Amino acid sequence: MSRAAIIGGGVIGGGWAARFMLNGWDVAVFDPAPETPRRIGEVLDNARRALPAIYDRALPAEGRLVFCDSIAEAVSGAQWVQESVSERLPVKHAVYAEIAASLDAGGFIGSSTSGFKASDLSACGVPVAVVHPFNPVYLLPLVEISGEAALCEQAAGVMTGLGMFPLVLRKEIDAFIANRFLEAVWREALWMLKDGIATTGEIDDAIRMSFGLRWAQMGLFETYRIAGGEAGMAHFLAQFGPALKWPWSRLVDVPELDGELVSTISSQSDEQSGAMPVRELERLRDDNLVGILRSLRQTGSGAGGVILKHEAALPSGGEIDGLPVTARRVVPATWTDYNGHVNEAAYLELGTGATDGLMKLVGADEAYIASGKSFFTVDSRIRYLDEVHRDETLTVTTQVISAAGKKMHLFHRILKPDGSLAASIETLLLHTDLTTRRSCPPDPAVAEALAELAGAHAAHPAEGCGGAVGQRN
Template sequence: MTTITPSTITPSTITKAACIGGGVIGGAWAARFVLAGIDTRIYDPHPEAERIIGEVMANAERAYAMLTTAPLPPRGKLIFCKSLREAVEVADWIQESVPERLELKRGVLTEIDAHARPDALIGSSTSGLLPSELQRDMAHPGRFFVAHPYNPVYLLPLVELVGGTGTTADTIARAERAAEQIGMKGVVIHKEIEAFVGDRLLEALWREALWLIHDGICDTETLDNVIRYSFGLRWAQMGLFETYRIAGGEAGMRHFLAQFGPCLSWPWTKLTDVVDLNDALVEKIGAQSDAQAKGRSIRELERIRDENLVGILQALKGGNGGEGWGAGQLLANFEQRLWREAKAPALPDPSAPLRLVEAKVSAAWVDYNGHMTEHRYLQLFGDTADALLRLIGVDMAYVEAGHSYYTVETHLRHLGEARLGQRLYTTLQLLSHDAKRLHFFSCVHDAETGAVLATAEQMMLHVDSAAGRASPAPQAVLDRLAPIAEAHGALARPEGAGRFVGQPR
């Protein structure tokens, strides 16, 4: 085998992954890899592994369908293996996610180390074990690191990257690049410490929460409401320190620390005391949690969680003047890369209006009545127009080169109601075109019945962005339009084309 030196590894070379352990975390890692276009092998001796991972994968696919309309790469292959060696021997990135027991993990990592390629990255999903302890028995510890994700791995983009005493700096740098490839934010933790950073913060909050339940101050639902209706919303977009910087007013963080720093010495919390999780307290918390769930299964709660996370990510993607904020900015950057790398799609059957966009109405798309909001219809029609442009070669590279089509006129009609959870698709019929103009008619359909819920008639102009004026499209674009125009010229003019606002039916 030819040895590849670490310096030659780039994000585009992560084409094969392996997941050792396929539980909640391991299965979600597999989903993250597969949906990023990476062939993934899994080894888990659990008899229900395929079923469990299949359910996680289904949730991930459902979430991604709501998360983005950017063209995902062709789905990677998901392969279940009968041995650890079979799973890891060809992988570029191997992710270990077995139960959190030091000796078990050491044994598994040593076996991975023995069978992995010399250039493979080996990550561990441990929530708190020190990487130096985990890599102790490995023959090649330099390529090992902790890659600690957050659940659900396929949606939450953070992964804490922590090296041990034997880990090379180049390994961490490669892991950062590989994380970027699969849409994650690799945060490098400078010193190894038990539980790293995220779980240290969570443990402090969790410890205090257990005392509040133990002492009867509140129940589990009240405590969760305190988080989700207040600082949880702030943390989602600005974290802790930037939130407190604002709380300091115009004087900023220094004023905040001067004003509230002394409070830290007050005996408010029980953070240094460990609550006794005896049978009575476990039953108390369990009963309150059961009541809070209101009969919803774990899978139902996972789906609700995913829908809400998608809505939050999409909202953050539009913040900061359209550049995105926090995890939303990461999603926007990931989508830009997907668009840039996307190949021109194959032309759908042009003998009928082109079926271009599939979507599902997410929680972020509805109003107080549970109906899809007006601007989401416009978004769907915009996505449909973009899909047509990609068909004719007007992709991200084309736009970056200084030319594009701009919408100059749109007429929408709302004929039905799209509701939360409803599956939709769009169609587009080209009405006319010339060297500078595209005139087309699009429909939003119910995916179950085919009923038309809304229509849009649009006119677009081909524009030289640098000059700021309309210009003829190049012949290559017009040539790709030609077969669509020829086929659609034989179609009946759609009902509603040419209507104006207020026109009697």
């Protein structure tokens, strides 16, 4: 089991602890603040309900968490050390000196710094690489990496293994790439507040109702490429380039954060969302992010591609009672209805995922479909046997009832965390030629794999399979 040492247990340190733990690492945390265990625990609660919900496979078994009384205790035996202490260079250097005394030979420190260059951080003689994440660390994939090439390569490998997207900087620069964009928007927002142009709520609305939605899936340059129409980016630059010389923004200046401006921002922010506790706001943010990320996952766009790549590296679900596990999902908020339990459409989505899992198991995977063949559903029946609520982990096993000729008859069991049966889905599919849209026999390898599973599952009871609507047994 790999071990990560997290030095600093605030918002970012807690997020790192969750990201490592939910990917199977043991985690040792050092932070002298007495509230650290509570804070880390609350971040973990959020992470446990959010991160698994973006995957269709199970993450590794969760690692252990320990709180240490010293930096030496936390760092000893750790394969990864992540520093997330106060953004003050002398403080970081002092912490690095303590870490170095217990650092394994050849080890280095990953720093969560928001702006210091790796050369500044390692000026004290300790090897440090910038490994800068975004909040919530357990859910957002980007991590900006900078420093010596060998350290960056090692860091990128570990981050990829955690399901993150390492962006290695070509050149050292203060505040890196993403934070510079954030600062530019932040400066402009402060001036709008200072000049009475807009409130905090109006500024947030302008972002989340427009370019914030576009950037989540295309970013800046692809968005503007589309804005140029068929003529592309060159046309966009010719049309809108001159506007860059107009005095639209005030990015070269920054307003003084005097008492009046601080009071304005604080009062408007409290009025905007202060009625909701911070933890509730965090859960709302995470629910929204899970929905966005799962949508991006469908097309592999942006962060969705990172999720799919990481999921492909996760081990398959194995078996339960001799039947293959074909899907595992944490119930997201979007699956629940006004009664507080999972709605009918969600069961179909889960069943579809399980069917896809079985298809991949027998060789009818993405490459097979790209070759022009697939299975089409022609009939389904769902039995709802127990209530299921959000944040529960559902596991699906699939039994091949029969596989003769063009037909594939499946029986999915949806299991709750305690192993009890929440629902069953019986489905009949026909193998289809995608060019003619007519049924046809599957390729011999697929047919053979299906027949083998059908034979292996033949003695397994399938209570509820083949019944009529309303029949419970």
